[in-house]
Amino acid sequence: MKVEKFSAGFLMSLEAAFSLTLLLIALAALPAFQAHKNTAPDFFLCSDAALSLAKSGAFSNGGLQDSLNGMHDLAGMCFSAGSLSSAGCSRDTEGEKISLSIPAFDGTELKEATVSCWRGR
Amino acid sequence: MWSELTQSKSKNGFFSIDAAFAIFIAVLMFTSFALLANSSAMFAASYAKEISGTNAALRLSSYVLNEAAAERGGPLSGPYVKVGELDPALLQSIDLDAIAIRSGLKHASVSVKDENKADVVQPLVSGAGQPESFCVQRLALLRNEPVLMEVCIA
Numbered sequence: 001m002k003v004e005k006f007s008a009g010f011l012m013s014l015e016a017a018f019s020l021t022l023l024l025i026a027l028a029a030l031p032a033f034q035a036h037k038n039t040a041p042d043f044f045l046c047s048d049a050a051l052s053l054a055k056s057g058a059f060s061n062g063g064l065q066d067s068l069n070g071m072h073d074l075a076g077m078c079f080s081a082g083s084l085s086s087a088g089c090s091r092d093t094e095g096e097k098i099s100l101s102i103p104a105f106d107g108t109e110l111k112e113a114t115v116s117c118w119r120g121r
Numbered sequence: 122m123w124s125e126l127t128q129s130k131s132k133n134g135f136f137s138i139d140a141a142f143a144i145f146i147a148v149l150m151f152t153s154f155a156l157l158a159n160s161s162a163m164f165a166a167s168y169a170k171e172i173s174g175t176n177a178a179l180r181l182s183s184y185v186l187n188e189a190a191a192e193r194g195g196p197l198s199g200p201y202v203k204v205g206e207l208d209p210a211l212l213q214s215i216d217l218d219a220i221a222i223r224s225g226l227k228h229a230s231v232s233v234k235d236e237n238k239a240d241v242v243q244p245l246v247s248g249a250g251q252p253e254s255f256c257v258q259r260l261a262l263l264r265n266e267p268v269l270m271e272v273c274i275a
Contacts, residue, residue: 008132015143038172041257044179048260051205052267067267073236074269075258 039096042077046098046117049079053104053115060107078120081113089120174255174274181220182259182272185231188215206262207233207270209242221247228254228275233261233268241268251275 049071053059058067059081068079068086078089085091097118104113189212191203212233221229228251232244241263254275261270 008136012139015139038175040172040179041175044182045258045260048205052260052262055203055205056262056265056267070236070267071260074234074267075260 037096039098042117042119043098045075045077046079046100046115049075049077049117050081050100050102050113050115053081054102054113057105059104059111059113078118080116085116089118091116093118093120095119171255175257177224178255178257178272178274181224181229181274182231182257182270184220185212185215185272186259186261186270188212206265207242207268209263212242212245215245217245217247224274226274227251228273230273231270233263233270235263235266235268248275 052071053064053067056063056067058064064081065084065087068081068084071077071079072086072089078086078093080086080089080091095118097116099114099116101112101114103110105111106113186205186207189207189209191206191208191211212231215231217229217231220226226248228248230244230246230250232240233242235241254273256271256273259270259272261268
């Protein structure tokens with residue numbers, strides 16, 4: 001009788017452990033079903049913005065802030081270059097940020113400028 | 122004797138309920154997995170369609186930007202293309218119908234807007250608009266001002 005009780009208890013513990021393992025596997029697999037955002041269009045937009053800023057002479061003619069604001073209005077994306085960023089955009093965003101380095105003429109010499117782009121909340 | 126019989130009956134009853142519950146859980150799990158696999162396949166197909174549609178639109182936008190790029194030339198240098206700067210005349214000369222036919226597109230459109238969301242050049246349209254289309258936005262310069270080019274395909 002004792003052996004039967006032990007056997008039943010052992011089987012139930014085994015079943016519980018197996019269920020728990022299955023549950024843990026299912027929980028661990030959950031992140032695999034998260035949707036990933038297609039960021040290719042944003043990367044192209046950012047690259048276009050960096051190119052446009054460099055080619056329009058915004059780094060040397062003092063119109064960088066206006067250009068950043070204009071591009072934000074056009075594309076609905078936040079842009080920053082140097083210490084400036086589009087109006088109404090916080091630089092401390094938690095979302096994904098794309099940063100690109102481009103050669104830009106600042107009026108006296110060719111320098112490396114970093115342009116960052118992100119989707120504002 | 123009576124006690125042993127009751128205990129045995131009780132044990133058998135418990136294990137029958139346990140077995141029935143295990144079978145129920147197994148059926149539920151198989152159904153859930155089948156549903157999960159089905160929805161995951163549907164999501165993957167929809168995502169792949171979106172990615173390929175967006176990539177095709179991006180390729181078309183790059184082609185348009187390149188074809189409509191303003192050309193410059195100096196007395197000492199030959200003509201060269203100004204990447205990212207649009208020439209309205211060159212943009213209008215693009216045969217979007219021919220591109221749509223060659224690419225097997227039902228619909229293609231290219232529009233260029235300024236900061237006021239107004240068209241700065243006549244939009245190029247080929248084919249009737251479709252309920253499902255993929256659009257991408259590109260930034261470019263037109264007369265040294267930033268403009269937004271939107272390319273849609275279906």
